[in-house]
Amino acid sequence: MTTDTSDLADSGTDDPRASFRIDTLPRGLRTSVQDWAVRVRRGDPGGLPAILGLLVIGVLFSATTPLFLTANNIGNLLSQASFIALIALGLTFVLILGDIDLSAGVTGGVAAGFAAQSLRSGDLHAAVGSGVYVALLLGMLLAAGLALWKKLYVVAGLVLAGVGLLLTGASETHVWLAFALAVCIGIAIGVFNGVLVTSLGIPSFIVTLALFLTWEGVTLDAVKSTSIGTSRYEAWFAMTHRNMSPALGWVSLAVLVGGYAATAFLRQRQRARAGVSFDRLALTSLRVAVLAVGGGLAVWWFNQNRNPNPGPAIKGVPWAASVPIAFMVVFAIVLTRTSWGRHLYSIGGSKEAASRSGIAVNRVRIGAFVICSGMAAVGGLFLADFSGGAQPALGQGNTLLYAVAAAVIGGTSLFGGRGRPRDALLGAIVIAMIPNGIQLHPGLPISVVQEITGLVLLIAASVDAISRRRARSG
Amino acid sequence: MTDPILRVEGLNKSFGAVHVLHDVDFAVYPGEVTALVGDNGAGKSTLVKCIAGINTLDTGQIYWQGEPVTIASPSVASALGIEFVYQDLALADNLDITQNMFLGREIRRGPFLRDAEMETKARESLISLAVRTINSVRQPVASLSGGQRQTVAIARAVLWNGKVVFLDEPTAALGVAQTRQVLNLVRRLADTGIGVVLISHNMNDVMEVADRIDALYLGRVAAEVLKKDTSTSQVVELITSGRSGSLGLSATTAAQSA
Numbered sequence: 154m155t156t157d158t159s160d161l162a163d164s165g166t167d168d169p170r171a172s173f174r175i176d177t178l179p180r181g182l183r184t185s186v187q188d189w190a191v192r193v194r195r196g197d198p199g200g201l202p203a204i205l206g207l208l209v210i211g212v213l214f215s216a217t218t219p220l221f222l223t224a225n226n227i228g229n230l231l232s233q234a235s236f237i238a239l240i241a242l243g244l245t246f247v248l249i250l251g252d253i254d255l256s257a258g259v260t261g262g263v264a265a266g267f268a269a270q271s272l273r274s275g276d277l278h279a280a281v282g283s284g285v286y287v288a289l290l291l292g293m294l295l296a297a298g299l300a301l302w303k304k305l306y307v308v309a310g311l312v313l314a315g316v317g318l319l320l321t322g323a324s325e326t327h328v329w330l331a332f333a334l335a336v337c338i339g340i341a342i343g344v345f346n347g348v349l350v351t352s353l354g355i356p357s358f359i360v361t362l363a364l365f366l367t368w369e370g371v372t373l374d375a376v377k378s379t380s381i382g383t384s385r386y387e388a389w390f391a392m393t394h395r396n397m398s399p400a401l402g403w404v405s406l407a408v409l410v411g412g413y414a415a416t417a418f419l420r421q422r423q424r425a426r427a428g429v430s431f432d433r434l435a436l437t438s439l440r441v442a443v444l445a446v447g448g449g450l451a452v453w454w455f456n457q458n459r460n461p462n463p464g465p466a467i468k469g470v471p472w473a474a475s476v477p478i479a480f481m482v483v484f485a486i487v488l489t490r491t492s493w494g495r496h497l498y499s500i501g502g503s504k505e506a507a508s509r510s511g512i513a514v515n516r517v518r519i520g521a522f523v524i525c526s527g528m529a530a531v532g533g534l535f536l537a538d539f540s541g542g543a544q545p546a547l548g549q550g551n552t553l554l555y556a557v558a559a560a561v562i563g564g565t566s567l568f569g570g571r572g573r574p575r576d577a578l579l580g581a582i583v584i585a586m587i588p589n590g591i592q593l594h595p596g597l598p599i600s601v602v603q604e605i606t607g608l609v610l611l612i613a614a615s616v617d618a619i620s621r622r623r624a625r626s627g
Numbered sequence: 628m629t630d631p632i633l634r635v636e637g638l639n640k641s642f643g644a645v646h647v648l649h650d651v652d653f654a655v656y657p658g659e660v661t662a663l664v665g666d667n668g669a670g671k672s673t674l675v676k677c678i679a680g681i682n683t684l685d686t687g688q689i690y691w692q693g694e695p696v697t698i699a700s701p702s703v704a705s706a707l708g709i710e711f712v713y714q715d716l717a718l719a720d721n722l723d724i725t726q727n728m729f730l731g732r733e734i735r736r737g738p739f740l741r742d743a744e745m746e747t748k749a750r751e752s753l754i755s756l757a758v759r760t761i762n763s764v765r766q767p768v769a770s771l772s773g774g775q776r777q778t779v780a781i782a783r784a785v786l787w788n789g790k791v792v793f794l795d796e797p798t799a800a801l802g803v804a805q806t807r808q809v810l811n812l813v814r815r816l817a818d819t820g821i822g823v824v825l826i827s828h829n830m831n832d833v834m835e836v837a838d839r840i841d842a843l844y845l846g847r848v849a850a851e852v853l854k855k856d857t858s859t860s861q862v863v864e865l866i867t868s869g870r871s872g873s874l875g876l877s878a879t880t881a882a883q884s885a
Contacts, residue, residue, distance in 0.1 A: 173750050175763045195770060427743035429750075430765070490740055492733040495722070499730055502719030509717040510731030511702065570721035 179425070181433045196623030197571065202616045203563045203579035206609065210583060214590035221593055224459030228471055230582070230589045232393040235473035236261070236536035238581035240556035241563070242480050243528025245577050246521040248560055249488075249501045251569020252350065252357035254525045255553055259368035260342045261533020262548030264335035266375030268534065269543035271325045271334065273381050285374045289338075290319060296341035299348045303516055308523050312341045328386040332534060339530025340523050342368070347519030357522075365553075373545050382542040392476070392538040396469030399456040405475060406448045409482070414441040473535070477578055480528070484574040497521060501570035532556070551603070558606065559584045562613040568621050583609070630693060632657045632822045633678070633709065633791050638687035640673055647673045649847045651687070655791050655822040660813060662825045662833040662854075665843030666866055671826055674843070675793055679711055680704045710789030712780045714796045720769040724761065725749040727768055728783045752786040753778075756815055760808055774805025781812055791822040798832055810836050830859050844869030849876055 180188070193201060214221040240257050247254045254260075267277070267289070274280030281289075293316050300309035315337025318324040324334035342364070349360045383389040397405065417437050424431035432440075451470070458466040488494035496517050499507040508514045529548075536552065537543040561567060562583050563576025587609065588602045631654035640648040648670045655661050665671050676682040678689065680698040688695050691707050698704050704711075718727045725742070728749045734741045749764040758778055761771075768776065777797050784792045794813065798806040813836050817823045827833050833840060840857065842849040842865035849865045852874065864871035869880075 172759050172762060173754065173764065176746065176750055176765065195767075424743045427747055429743045429746040491738045492735055492740060493738070495726060495733060495740065496731070499719040499722055499726075502721035503717070506717040506719045506727070506730065509713075511705075512731045570719075 176430050177428055179431055179433045180436060182436050182439065185432070185436055194623075196620035198616065198620055199564050199573075200576055200579050201564070202613060203576060203583055206562060206583045206613075207579065207586070210586050210590065214586065214593070218590070218593045221590055223461070224454070224457065225461050225467075226589070226593070228396075228455075228459055228467070230585055231471050232473045232539055233589055234581040234585035235393055235471075235477055236532045236539060236552070237555045237559050237584055238477040238578050239480065239532035239535055240529050240552070241559040241577035241581050242477065242484060242574055243525040243532070244556055244560050245484070245565050245572045245574055246497065247357070247525045248557075248565045248567065249497055249569060249572045250518055250521055251501050252518070252521075253557070253567075254346060254357065254361045254522065254529070256342070256346065256361040256365045256368055257525060257529040257532075257556060258548035258550075258552035259365055259372060260339055260526050260529040260548070261531075261536055261552070262372040262543075262546075263342070263368045263375060263533075264338045264530035265533035265537040265547060266372045266381075266543045267338055268324065268331040268335040269381040269383065269537060270375050270377070272328060272331045272386060275325050276322070277319065277325060281374060281377065285371075286319075290316060293319070293338070293341045296344040300344050300519075303348065303519055305344075305516060305519060305523070308340060308344060308520070311337055312344065315341065328388045331386075332388075335530045335534055336527050339526045339528075339533075341526075342529075343523035343526030344519065346526060347522035350522065351515035351518050369546075369549060372547055376543050376545055376547075378545050380542040380544040383538045384541075389534065389538055391472055392535045393471075393473045394538065396455070396467065396471050397475055399469050402452045402456060402470040402475075405470070406445075406452050409478075410441065410445045410448060413444055417441060476531075476535075477581075480531075481574040481578055488574065493517065493520070498570060551606075554610070555584050555606070556581075558610040558613065561617060562609065564617075566617050566621065567614065568617070580613075629656055629658070631655055631690075632692055634690040635674070635678065636688050636690065638674070638677060638689075639685045640670075640677060640682065641685055647846050648677075651843075651846075651848055653841060653848065654851075655824055656839070657790070657822045658817055658820045659838040660817045660823045660825055660836050662827060662837035662840045663843065664827065664830075664833055664840060664862060664866055668845075669843040669866070670846040671843055675711070675795070675824075675826065678704065678709065678793070705787065708788055708790035709793070710784035710787060710791070711793045712777075712784055712795065712797065714799060718768045718776055718780060721767065723767050724764045724771075724779050727779060728752065728764075728786055732787065748786065749782075752782050755819070756782055756785060756812060758782065758812070772805060773801050774808045777801070777805075777809050778812055781809075781816065785816065785819075785821070789821060791824065792816060793824045793826065795826045796828065797825070798827070798829060806832070830862060833862070834859055842866050842875075844876060847876060847880070850874045 192199065220226060240261060244254060244257055270280050271277040278286045293312055297309045297312040297316065300312060315334055318330055318334045318337065324330045346357070346360055346364065349355050350357045417440065421431045421437050455470045456468050458468045460467040488497065496507060496512045499512065500514055500517055504514055533548055537547055540547070559580035560572065560577050561580065563580030565572030565576050584606065587606050591597050591602050633655040635651060635653040638648050638651040651674060653674065663671055673682060677684055678698065680700045680703050689698060690696065696707065719730065722730065725746045729745045734744050746764055753761060753764065760778065761775055768779065771779065781792070781794065797809050797813065801809060810832060813823055813825060825833065825837060834854065837854050839851060839853055840862055841851045842862060844865065849869045861871045861874070865875055869876040
């Protein structure tokens with residue numbers, strides 16, 4: 154082929170198949186690394202900034218205090234990161250759309266507040282008073298109605314299940330049913346956010362900022378201006394204080410690695426058969442091996458006793474780590490392997506393109522807000538346990554900001570169209586490391602935490618903006 | 628001569644007091660490029676929107692392969708086999724070529740995507756159009772040039788078994804070499820038996836690839852001419868004054884419309 158533009162003409166005799174040869178070749182380690190380098194240069198750094206941040210901050214703290222890189226402290230760090238990660242996982246969906254949910258933190262507060270109150274009181278109606286109770290019921294019924302109107306039947310069913318929990322008083326009897334109530338309340342809040350944003354066309358920034366204030370007040374109504382401890386409820390207390398048994402840790406890892414290996418090998422074999430580019434067996438095996446060895450080391454390390462004092466052994470993978478990882482795996486599958494996930498990304502890339510392709514854009518968007526608020530509720534439960542109880546100010550302050558920062562540091566774009574669940578987890582660890590490490594330096598004033606966290610977020614947002622500009626200029 | 632695959636007869640359309648289309652007859656033939664030309668406000672977009680099912684007809688009838696049809700919504704048009712490639716392309720930058728070509732119509736098993744199958748079909752579709760300017764169907768659309776994007780958008784229409792493809796100003800934003808690419812593609816599209824409608828302001832493009840030229844003048848069809856029987860200056864006259872010599876609207880009609 155010549156470089157002259159005439160080779161673009163249809164008179165050429167060469168086989169057009171030749172130009173797609175790259176799509177039929179197997180990929181090895183080298184091509185895989187090359188592809189990654191191309192992506193980074195094109196403005197998709199993926200998890201690179203988060204990993205760099207992790208290394209820089211980690212090395213800094215390890216070098217300045219011997220207390221940082223201890224088993225006990227890493228366990229604490231994961232507890233601190235867990236609720237940030239859970240909220241950030243949900244936010245990823247909304248951020249992919251190019252929207253934001255500023256109310257995610259306080260949504261968690263409301264959800265955990267009602268869950269805690271119904272458990273403690275044994276009679277939510279009496280504890281919060283008729284006004285709040287009826288408002289909660291009507292609000293959830295309204296949310297269910299809106300979901301039905303938007304043809305989101307599963308969502309409507311879940312919200313109605315929450316209404317059922319309230320009316321039967323089931324959430325007052327068992328801690329797991331209280332968790333379910335919290336998630337249903339979160340989902341209802343997500344419906345409001347989504348419908349206000351899509352049907353009225355109010356920017357998500359404004360909708361969720363306004364509701365941020367409202368939910369702050371509702372949290373007060375839920376906990377009646379007191380702090381409701383969570384340590385009495387074993388399943389709740391386990392969230393950020395307990396660990397999986399060593400055996401369960403190994404079993405979980407085996408399931409994770411086995412599942413990953415099975416799908417990865419199967420997928421590459423299918424691709425090879427279909428005649429499209431596939432990863433060589435060696436490359437796939439390498440990926441599986443890295444996961445197995447890395448995971449194995451982590452589980453082994455966590456299964457050692459990390460109690461620095463004499464007394465009962467503290468060992469096993471913390472629930473604060475395994476629960477966010479489990480959510481991450483599910484969300485990664487939803488986002489990359491289902492058409493719903495692909496539609497979500499396409500809306501983030503171009504709403505116009507998505508709607509012209511026949512995608513029910515607003516339904517997908519409401520769904521994303523629902524997942525975000527549902528995860529905010531889960532995060533709120535973890536946060537309540539981490540902070541010693543469901544408090545009037547639960548989820549306020551920096552909670553939301555930390556979660557947004559975690560997602561963005563992980564590589565999720567504030568401009569929409571790009572983001573992965575894995576990023577949220579990496580970012581959450583980076584964000585949690587800052588207060589954790591600074592607290593270990595008694596000489597440093599606590600104000601430094603916010604100052605540094607803000608700067609780190611600014612750096613992450615700059616990386617995001619620069620990579621977007623690169624992607625545009627090609 | 629073959630029968631038209633798509634035919635519009637006696638189409639009238641008003642928006643309030645404004646009568647936008649007057650008794651428009653329009654036909655698309657398989658294997659031919661029909662150019663739809665006209666000045667701004669001549670009614671090209673309204674005509675296309677009526678066929679796309681975006682606007683309703685006041686009076687008139689659309690025939691598909693000889694049968695009368697009612698196109699009530701865009702999904703009816705695409706179910707018949709009428710595809711539209713709009714000027715602003717409607718591609719998602721953050722997705723790759725395959726993902727864009729199958730957007731909204733993904734191949735799935737259960738809830739899960741079948742990427743390998745989609746990649747194969749996307750590649751075949753591009754190969755069938757003898758596209759040589761794209762290396763890989765896994766390339767993100769953000770990295771493509773204007774001409775390559777136009778190519779992807781057109782191939783997408785072909786992939787979905789478009790029997791008639793409307794192209795709205797496909798070369799408007801393109802440079803010389805890329806315009807060349809796209810015009811070649813338009814020609815190849817018609818050569819595969821598809822009825823192509825080229826909506827364009829650019830007389831060079833029209834004279835180069837069109838088989839038949841329909842000139843709209845203030846909501847009326849001034850004339851339908853075969854490319855081989857006409858010249859650029861005649862088409863320009865039809866566009867600007869509605870008539871040219873013995874062709875076109877009568878002097879009184881043209882004056883009335885104005």
